[in-house]
Amino acid sequence: MxxxxxxxxxxxxxxxxGRWQWTRHSCTKLFVGGLSYDTNETVLKDAFRQxxxxxxVKIICDHVSGKSQGYGFVQFTSxxxxxxxxxxxxxxxLDGRHVRVCFAHKG
DNA sequence: CGTGAGCGA
Numbered sequence: 001m002x003x004x005x006x007x008x009x010x011x012x013x014x015x016x017x018g019r020w021q022w023t024r025h026s027c028t029k030l031f032v033g034g035l036s037y038d039t040n041e042t043v044l045k046d047a048f049r050q051x052x053x054x055x056x057v058k059i060i061c062d063h064v065s066g067k068s069q070g071y072g073f074v075q076f077t078s079x080x081x082x083x084x085x086x087x088x089x090x091x092x093x094l095d096g097r098h099v100r101v102c103f104a105h106k107g
Numbered sequence: 108c109g110t111g112a113g114c115g116a
Contacts, residue, residue, distance in 0.1 A: 031114055060115050073115065097111090105114055 027079040028055070029104035030086060033071040035059075039095040041072065047099075048074050051088050052081020073104055 032044060045057040059072035076082035082103075090101040 033113060034111075037109075037111090058115070063116080067109095069113090069115090070111065071113065071115090100113085102114085 027103060028076045028082045029106075030074045030076065030082055031071065031102045031104045032074055032089075032099055033102070034098050034100035035068070035070050035072065036095040036097045037068050037070055039068065039072075039097070043095050044072055044074060047092075047094050048076075048085050048089060051085035053077040074101075 030048075032048075035044070039059070041057045041059045044059065045054050048054055048057070053076065055075040055077050057072065057074050060069040061067060062069060074082075074085070076085065086101050086103070089099060092099055
């Protein structure tokens, strides 16, 4: 059930205080929140590609107003890169705001 | 609201 490597289970005992709610299907998709309303996918990918290889980066914007909703999704090539980027980029300063990185619910 | 918890087309 663990998506991490057998050597990277250190994060497992840290967050899995109750249960794994993110490891239902995918562990490579990360939910990025706390972003600025002006942050683009380029800023996210440039910041996350330093910790792992990015497959796809998407910023959720309003389909009517076109303004950013303030959050997005990042797809990594492996769970290892996603986990490392999660621990390293979670709560960091990006675009002048604190980013909140978490695993995506859907897959 | 020029905002601030959340989970997309």
